[in-house]
Amino acid sequence: MKPAIHDLMKAGPVLGDGGYLIELERRGYVDSGSGREKVGTGKGSGQFTPEVAIENPDALRELHREFLRAGSQVLQALTFFGTREKLSRAGYGAQTEKINHAAVKLAREVAGDAALVAGSVSRTQLVEREGSGALDKARHHIAEQIRMLKDAGVDFLILETFFHLAEMKLALQCAAESGLPAIATMSFRPLTTQCADGHSPAECAKGMAEHGAIAVGANCEQEPERMLPLLRQMREAVKVPIAAQPAAFRTTPECNSFTRMPQFPDEMETIQVSRKAFTAFGRIAKAEGIRYVGGCCGCNPAYIRALAQGLEHSK
Numbered sequence: 001m002k003p004a005i006h007d008l009m010k011a012g013p014v015l016g017d018g019g020y021l022i023e024l025e026r027r028g029y030v031d032s033g034s035g036r037e038k039v040g041t042g043k044g045s046g047q048f049t050p051e052v053a054i055e056n057p058d059a060l061r062e063l064h065r066e067f068l069r070a071g072s073q074v075l076q077a078l079t080f081f082g083t084r085e086k087l088s089r090a091g092y093g094a095q096t097e098k099i100n101h102a103a104v105k106l107a108r109e110v111a112g113d114a115a116l117v118a119g120s121v122s123r124t125q126l127v128e129r130e131g132s133g134a135l136d137k138a139r140h141h142i143a144e145q146i147r148m149l150k151d152a153g154v155d156f157l158i159l160e161t162f163f164h165l166a167e168m169k170l171a172l173q174c175a176a177e178s179g180l181p182a183i184a185t186m187s188f189r190p191l192t193t194q195c196a197d198g199h200s201p202a203e204c205a206k207g208m209a210e211h212g213a214i215a216v217g218a219n220c221e222q223e224p225e226r227m228l229p230l231l232r233q234m235r236e237a238v239k240v241p242i243a244a245q246p247a248a249f250r251t252t253p254e255c256n257s258f259t260r261m262p263q264f265p266d267e268m269e270t271i272q273v274s275r276k277a278f279t280a281f282g283r284i285a286k287a288e289g290i291r292y293v294g295g296c297c298g299c300n301p302a303y304i305r306a307l308a309q310g311l312e313h314s315k
């Protein structure tokens with residue numbers, strides 16, 4: 001039997017996988033929404049949704065295989081932005097259940113006994129569009145997606161790319177109700193000193209740990225070097241393990257998030273961070289006791305291999 005995610009993290013740093021949507025967009029299977037609307041505002045309709053799970057399952061299966069071969073101990077089902085709310089705005093609302101189930105089935109099929117399967121759950125974008133009055137609606141959609149992921153048989157959840165701590169807390173409540181363990185990582189945009197509803201990284205870490213997250217941390221928006229300081233603030237604030245999935249795009253002191261960089265989404269090749277930065281990050285993560293280490297947007301399997309080297313995972 002495969003060890004549970006808690007036990008794996010106890011044994012040493014766990015190597016996750018990379019960013020699916022950006023990589024599959026580059027390969028021609030995911031719609032970035034570019035050209036239709038200003039993307040990256042959080043107000044868009046159709047961009048970066050996971051219908052590839054039903055429309056081009058072979059492309060997704062292949063990327064799972066590549067991450068597994070690179071050393072990933074966890075495969076995330078491509079269920080990111082898979083709430084009925086987000087999928088409805090992309091025209092796939094009626095297929096919400098089908099997409100979530102297909103994504104988990106594909107990840108399971110590739111993982112076999114070699115990796116755990118995590119369900120990825122992200123924010124709804126309702127709070128960005130409508131404000132905190134929309135939190136109840138967001139809860140309904142997130143709870144529904146978590147029920148689908150549980151039915152489909154994920155081993156645990158990764159709640160990621162939440163901008164508002166309030167929305168993350170309600171997602172953690174939904175996870176607790178489902179009985180599935182959850183790793184929780186916030187994304188910091190536009191600042192790295194506070195999340196979108198004004199909480200410092202340390203406050204976010206505490207809030208997530210108090211709401212039952214088995215590991216807390218950050219993902220997306222920054223490259224490893226610029227994410228490290230906020231991970232260290234989280235480390236100081238909590239006793240639960242720290243999780244990190246940085247992006248592979250170079251940001252600046254003036255613009256702390258790649259989705260706000262002018263290069264997003266069609267010129268990101270020009271701000272790509274080298275995979276070597278991820279080998280270095282793996283070394284630091286290992287030395288500093290970060291227990292879940294993966295990559296987010298911009299990290300293809302080459303970056304996960306580089307991370308594995310830094311973590312000294314043999315394969």
Ligand SMILES: [Zn+2]
Nearest residue numbers: 220221296297
């Ligand atoms: Zn990302």
